[in-house]
Amino acid sequence: MSKLRILCATKRVLDYALKPRVNKAGTAIDLSGQKQSMNPFCEIGVEEAIRIREKHKDRVEDVLAVSAGPMKAQDTLRTAMAMGADRGTLVEIAEGEALEPLTVAKILKAVAEKEKSNFIFLGKQSIDDDCNQTGQMLAGLLGWSQATCASKVTIDGDKVTVEREVDGGTEVLEAELPIVITTDLRLNEPRFASLPNIMKAKKKPLQKTKLADYGIEIANRFKTLKVEEPPVRQGGDKVEDVDAMIGKLKELKVI
């Protein structure tokens, strides 16, 4: 039975509770001065890794949190460590640089190979670019099993069973290690980091690396031509009672 070396990919994104605003030039979302937090799906991945360690104490050798982004992304890694990750690796890129999922997948592949990871968690999508690609790309590049949108993960020896959410219900997959899993909302409820754990996390090792350390360059394929606000939907009036509602829906020819 092989030891588990878990890697959790985490991304720093605009806090989910904030309403994004398009910048004046119409080229991107204005993030200056806005609160940024760990992508909610990544939190679920970190939580699941910690739960696996709690359940299989002797098997989990290491839980590593990784993030690629500007210096500020180390806050996200500290959060992951306060939740229970053992250490963090920051792959630093310049402020304002953007990475596409394919590049992130290549970075994670390089880190996973260096760290001899055999169990990788990612969120199913990040709530900023809504791509839902990185985990699948990573599994493809590594040639590993993939289980996306996981709502339940069970480990039995070297066998991993994953229940995943699909259109119309769920399906169950079975695979051997190594594996890439992306998390869905219902996998778990992430814990809050306690104050003592936040303090302890400051002493955990955080390694800073650069893209060049992995021999990777940013070679973006996309050019964002413009970013716009969606057309604003004008709400209609409120009606007094059920009859008025039926009348209005008939007038709009939808019933």
Add this chain to the structure above:
Amino acid sequence: MLRHASLRSLLQPRIVAYSTRSSLSTLAILEHQNGKINQTTLSAVAAAAKIGGPVHGLLAGSGAKKLATEVAAKISGLEKILVVENEAYDKGLPESFAPLVVETVQGGGYTHVFCAHSAFGKNMLPRAAALLDVMQVSDIVGIESEDTFIRPIYAGNAIATVQTSDAVKLVTVRGTAFEPASAEGGSANVEETKDPKATSQTNWKSEQLAKSERPDLAGAAKVVSGGRGLKDKENFDKIISPLADALGAAVGASRAAVDSGYADNSLQVGQTGKVVAPELYIAVGISGAIQHLAGMKDSKVIAAINKDGDAPIFQIADVGLVADLFTAVPELTQKLS
């Protein structure tokens, strides 16, 4: 020398125009279930047709040949259907399906691959993209040109126009954004294509699909959705279902309702659930968080019933009723029946 140059300049535009047009070709991945082509796939075919080159379908699985001849060949806009008869593709496992896409793209020299942004498309296509070393354009809602696409970001709070420089464009299509291609009237040729027979190291074990007599949520013309305001599963079934049946509508739910166990996960509407755009969307006991609005704000008409007159759902609802849903909805159901 001069004559030669002018001759070339005379010829060149025609050659360029011709070669540009002939070099575009699109592969549309045809997703099927129980002997039927999925509705969202028809939208992906319609989007693929907008690129301008010929569109070929890829149909794989057991019974693929029969399905291709009897059903898929009639889809309008498809010139040819490439068939792979192999039960290994039945469950759409990306470990085997992605290599099939790669083989077909490279063998056929396709410039574009279109697939529905369904659970299958989202799972499989990025793996194929990585194997081809290209990016994927996810969940497009519009096409500007053969390399420029429009897609929502930040839960639909912004719309980005992106241009890709990849030689092969892999695209997933938001079903509600494109009028589905007609499933009749087409006459595509059916052809067998090469099966790379990549094996999946991941095994499919079982599935549990919610059974419903109602229309499929993603393609329904009317949707009745319930939220936290329903208070429990019993109320959800007692109040939402009869209204949906009276209207012939699909049932949806907010994340709060799904998390509390009132409704099945597969009914969740929103950023992380289904994106719908029906003619009529009735939100019952749903406050209208941005993550929920991301999944339904393109509906033609939105009606909301909520006790709280300040709920954000009223800012986008065409018809709003501030009332106790426990009395208003049964009354509405009764009057519509």
